[in-house]
Amino acid sequence: MSGFFTAIVEAVSAILGIIDPLCGPIGIFNLFAGGTLLACGNAGWGDEIAFGFLVTASLAIATLPVGLVAGFFIALAKQSEEKSLRLSANIYTTLFRGLPELLTLFIVYYGLQILVQNLAAALGYGGAVEINAFFAGMIALGVVFSAYCSEVLLSAFKAIPRGQYEAGYALGLHHGRTMRLIVLPQLIRVALPGLGNLWMALLKDTALVSVIGLPDILRQTGVAARVTKEAFQFYAIACLLFLVLAFLSSLVFSAIEGWAKRSEVAR
Amino acid sequence: MSVVTTLIPPQAPPEAPPKPFTASRFFGNIFMGVWLALTVGVFLMIVGGWDPEKFTRYGPSYLSGLGVTLLLVGLSVVLGGLISLPLAFARMSKNPVFSWLAYGYVYFFRGTPLLTQLFLVYYGLGSFSAELKAWGLWWFFRDAWNCALLTFTLNTAAYQAEILRGAIESVPRGQHEGADALGLPKKVAFFKVILPQALIVALRPYGNEIILMIKGSAIVAIVTVFDLMGETRRAFSRTFDYQAYLWAALLYLLMVELLRNLWAWLELRLTRHLKR
Numbered sequence: 111m112s113g114f115f116t117a118i119v120e121a122v123s124a125i126l127g128i129i130d131p132l133c134g135p136i137g138i139f140n141l142f143a144g145g146t147l148l149a150c151g152n153a154g155w156g157d158e159i160a161f162g163f164l165v166t167a168s169l170a171i172a173t174l175p176v177g178l179v180a181g182f183f184i185a186l187a188k189q190s191e192e193k194s195l196r197l198s199a200n201i202y203t204t205l206f207r208g209l210p211e212l213l214t215l216f217i218v219y220y221g222l223q224i225l226v227q228n229l230a231a232a233l234g235y236g237g238a239v240e241i242n243a244f245f246a247g248m249i250a251l252g253v254v255f256s257a258y259c260s261e262v263l264l265s266a267f268k269a270i271p272r273g274q275y276e277a278g279y280a281l282g283l284h285h286g287r288t289m290r291l292i293v294l295p296q297l298i299r300v301a302l303p304g305l306g307n308l309w310m311a312l313l314k315d316t317a318l319v320s321v322i323g324l325p326d327i328l329r330q331t332g333v334a335a336r337v338t339k340e341a342f343q344f345y346a347i348a349c350l351l352f353l354v355l356a357f358l359s360s361l362v363f364s365a366i367e368g369w370a371k372r373s374e375v376a377r
Numbered sequence: 378m379s380v381v382t383t384l385i386p387p388q389a390p391p392e393a394p395p396k397p398f399t400a401s402r403f404f405g406n407i408f409m410g411v412w413l414a415l416t417v418g419v420f421l422m423i424v425g426g427w428d429p430e431k432f433t434r435y436g437p438s439y440l441s442g443l444g445v446t447l448l449l450v451g452l453s454v455v456l457g458g459l460i461s462l463p464l465a466f467a468r469m470s471k472n473p474v475f476s477w478l479a480y481g482y483v484y485f486f487r488g489t490p491l492l493t494q495l496f497l498v499y500y501g502l503g504s505f506s507a508e509l510k511a512w513g514l515w516w517f518f519r520d521a522w523n524c525a526l527l528t529f530t531l532n533t534a535a536y537q538a539e540i541l542r543g544a545i546e547s548v549p550r551g552q553h554e555g556a557d558a559l560g561l562p563k564k565v566a567f568f569k570v571i572l573p574q575a576l577i578v579a580l581r582p583y584g585n586e587i588i589l590m591i592k593g594s595a596i597v598a599i600v601t602v603f604d605l606m607g608e609t610r611r612a613f614s615r616t617f618d619y620q621a622y623l624w625a626a627l628l629y630l631l632m633v634e635l636l637r638n639l640w641a642w643l644e645l646r647l648t649r650h651l652k653r
Contacts, residue, residue, distance in 0.1 A: 187401075187405075190405070193405070194408070195401050196405075197409065198408035207633075208592075208634060208637075209626055210594075210606065211592065212595040212596055212606060213595055213622065213629060217622050217623075220613075220622065221622075310488075318492060321599055328492065328493055328496070332496065339504060341496075341500040341504040342504050342505065345496045345497040345501040348496070348497075352493060353484075353485065353489055356488035
């Protein structure tokens with residue numbers, strides 16, 4: 111399993127290496143920081159930090175669909191007529207909104223390790239099992255994201271009047287198509303600002319995964335800081351890179367928001 | 378002509394039709410089963426691995442860690458609240474210099490992870506130890522606890538400034554005009570008319586911010602502050618007992634849920650005059 115995810119990380123980084131904004135042929139580090147500590151290649155830390163940037167971005171991007179889909183179904187479960195389904199969904203959100211993200215990460219990381227170890231032992235494999243940090247981070251962040259996402263989507267569901275469902279049924283659409291063709295487009299429009307906030311929180315939470323050893327921005331800059339003793343410079347660069355990610359995603363989100371509201375502009 | 382002479386005896390109502398076994402009921406039962414199994418599993422783990430010696434050794438350190446967490450969060454929320462006041466006013470001011478400076482501050486602290494900010498203060502400023510010693514500030518930045526307090530205060534100040542600004546701007550214009558029409562001075566109008574209404578709006582975001590701070594404070598364990606998370610990590614690294622994390626999870630959940638319920642009660646109590 112871990113080999114699979116390493117392969118994904120490697121494939122993504124290979125593709126992005128060509129259009130790398132930091133260390134590519136026209137990368138910022140190559141253009142402005144050639145002779146400094148930030149130079150690319152063996153001379154400086156530019157390529158390591160650029161790799162960390164990619165890992166952070168790909169972790170957040172890989173977590174997003176997992177969290178969104180899970181959050182959608184949890185939101186559906188929360189407004190179900192079935193009591194047990196509602197209760198179990200509420201337990202889920204209470205639990206994962208109440209726990210610190212760092213603790214969730216540790217619980218998932220070590221818990222998965224124990225679980226897989228026991229499973230492997232039961233199957234007759236006695237060796238040590240190491241869980242991939244990327245995978246553990248994806249699960250932990252996805253779980254936290256889905257818990258918050260379900261709340262955002264639930265309030266968005268409440269903003270859609272009953273008549274919309276009834277209109278769908280009156281047109282002869284069954285439940286799934288009513289959801290997909292009528293409710294979901296409106297749901298996205300209502301939930302988009304909340305989801306944007308959650309995405310920013312997710313982006314910031316990825317920094318925690320450096321604690322369990324994933325080579326993300328913070329870990330790579332931390333290694334560079336320890337080796338070169340230029341801690342302030344490198345952590346300032348880490349902050350700057352996170353700001354760049356936040357700024358880029360705010361651009362993307364305003365574009366998506368404009369797209370989602372394109373029917374309202376004419377009015 | 379027929380006359381009714383006997384009444385039909387009372388009968389039991391017809392039986393309710395059996396509940397259909399829908400897909401949602403199926404999944405609901407499965408998920409409840411999963412939660413039940415997890416609860417039983419955790420319970421068995423705690424009972425099976427119960428070690429009174431560990432409990433007496435690490436129990437008090439958990440409590441002291443809880444104290445550190447609460448003190449850190451409490452102090453930083455209060456201090457951050459004090460800083461957030463001028464920050465919110467600078468953000469709302471008509472002077473572009475003030476408003477841009479405040480905007481930059483808020484954007485920086487809300488756009489970067491708390492962990493990165495903590496590293497920047499603790500390790501980053503630590504690399505200027507010679508200058509800090511020259512200024513006589515080294516005693517402050519040498520201690521991880523002080524650095525954590527400073528970082529958390531600055532961070533929560535940025536969030537609280539945004540909360541305060543949103544709340545003050547949500548008070549309708551008519552309230553300002555009403556206060557002006559009554560001839561109230563600007564200061565009185567702000568403290569007696571605008572702020573009370575703004576704080577009711579801000580109550581819920583403030584609660585969320587405190588909860589976020591409690592959850593965020595777990596990261597100080599990484600820079601060697603022994604808060605609840607730090608004590609947990611220490612206990613885990615010594616015993617390799619997974620229970621260490623479960624106890625911490627329980628304590629964090631307890632804190633957050635208590636605060637959440639307290640805030641719900643507070644909101645109900647403070648907005649009772651708005652109910653119709």
